[in-house]
Structure formats: structure tokens, C-alpha cells
Amino acid sequence: MLVDWSPLRRTLARLRAQKQSLPLWWRDDDAIKPTEALAQLAMLSDAIAIPVHIAVIPATATKTLADHLQVHQRLIPVVHGWRHVNNAPPDAKKSEFGTPRETGLTEPGRAHARMQQLFGTAYLPLFVPPWNRLDPMFLPALKTAGFLGVSAFTARQSQEAQPGLYQINTHVDPIDWRGTRGLKDPERLLAETITVLEARLEGSQDATEPFGFLTHHLVHSPQVWEFSRRFLTELLEGGAEVSAIAPMLESRK
DSSP, rough: OOOOHHHHHHHHHHHHTTTTTOOEEEEEEEEEEEOOOHHHHHHHHHHTTTEEEEEEGGGGOOOOHHHHHHTTTTTTEEESSSSSSOOOTTTSOOOOSSSSOOGGTTTTHHHHHHHHHHHHGGGOOOOOOOOGOGGGGGGHHHHTOOOEEOBBBSSSSEEETTEEEEEEOBBBBOOTTTTTTBBOOOHHHHHHHHHHHHHHTTTSSOTTOEEEEEEOOGOOOOOHHHHHHHHHHHHHTTTEEEEEEHHHHHTTT
């Protein structure tokens, strides 16, 4: 894969020159059970020494997944909704928790309990809404259920979604969901990344929010795997530092 990494390297150099840190984290969505793709994700995580926060679908997650994650401790389980079903009206974008519905208010508690049962203390109470859409009406239910944070997509507007619920989003997704469903054009991905980093340099985005890379291991093409490896390596070699998410959430207690 031929990618011109020099624009990203120059931007990372500017961050270093201005002594601005770049905390980094990695989220991967839609885990239910062990698969060859999940094993490949674990190998990549080990190879570049970055933990992956695995967004698990609680209602259908298997005990074998819990056993698998016990062995691969760089894979950290977080919550991906409840059943990952579309509850949006026909004319709205897909979401499980993106539109108001009273029937969904008990589901965060069920999700939290199921994850505790499966993963015990390895489980991190971070709520990732399917399709990255979360209506504010669910925030009190998340807090009541025991969640300490929420994660969606694009730069956060504040450190807390509501008092006691830390917000930590993702910023770049390498998959071309609206086109080929393979790797998005690498030049576009680097441009998206540089836009986020420049906004941090300019002070128009929160530079303390860990920069989030979002993947979906079950649908990765070989090109997506290779780009992910190179992209994360470039960030680390350019001065990014792996961010510990658990202490950030614990501080909300």
C-alpha cells in the first residue's frame, strides 16, 4: 500500500514543537464471540502495544468471548448498546438509543449487569451507542445503571455528557461505509486526521480528549488491517502516547 505519510508527519512535528501532547486510544465495535478476525485484532494490538476497547453487544455476547478476553488482556470489554437493533423511525438514521423511547430506559441496566456477569472486573463501564447515536433522554438511565462514561464519534463538545458521565469519543474510522465498505481513500483519512490535529493546535477542539481510532474487526479487508497498523504506528512514532481510559472513568465516581 502506497501512502504518503509526510503530511501527517509534519502535523505531528508541529504538535511536538508546540509541546502539545497527543493522547491516543483505540475502540473496536460489534464483538459477540471469538472469531478469526478478533484473533487478528488481538495480534495487531500486541504487535503495536496498544490496548483495544472492544465494544461488546451484551444481549448476544457469549461466555467464550469472555474466556477469550481473559487470555488477551489488551482487549478491554466495554458496552455496545443492548441488542444492537435499529429502533429509529423509518425516516431517521439508524440507532438503538438515538431516538426517545420509554421502553429503552431499563436496557442500560440490563447491559451493565450482563457485562459484569460475563467479564467481572475486566469490564470497563463505558457505554458505546450503536451507530454512535445517543439521545439525551438516556443519559440519566446510564448514570443510574452504573456507567461512568459514553463514547460516540467526532470531537466532544464537553468533558462530560452529563455530570458524572465522562465523554470520550472517536475521531477517525478507516472504513468507507457509504461506498465500497473497504478502506476509505488513505489521503482522505489523513486529511481528516490532520483537520482534527490542527483544530487542537488552534484551540477550537479539546486537546485533552484522547484521539480515538475506530475500527470494526468483523468487516476489515486486508487493506483496512494494513492501514490500521501503519496509521497507529505513525501516530506513536510521531509522539502520540497511549491513553489509559480506566482512570479517567474512575475519576467520575
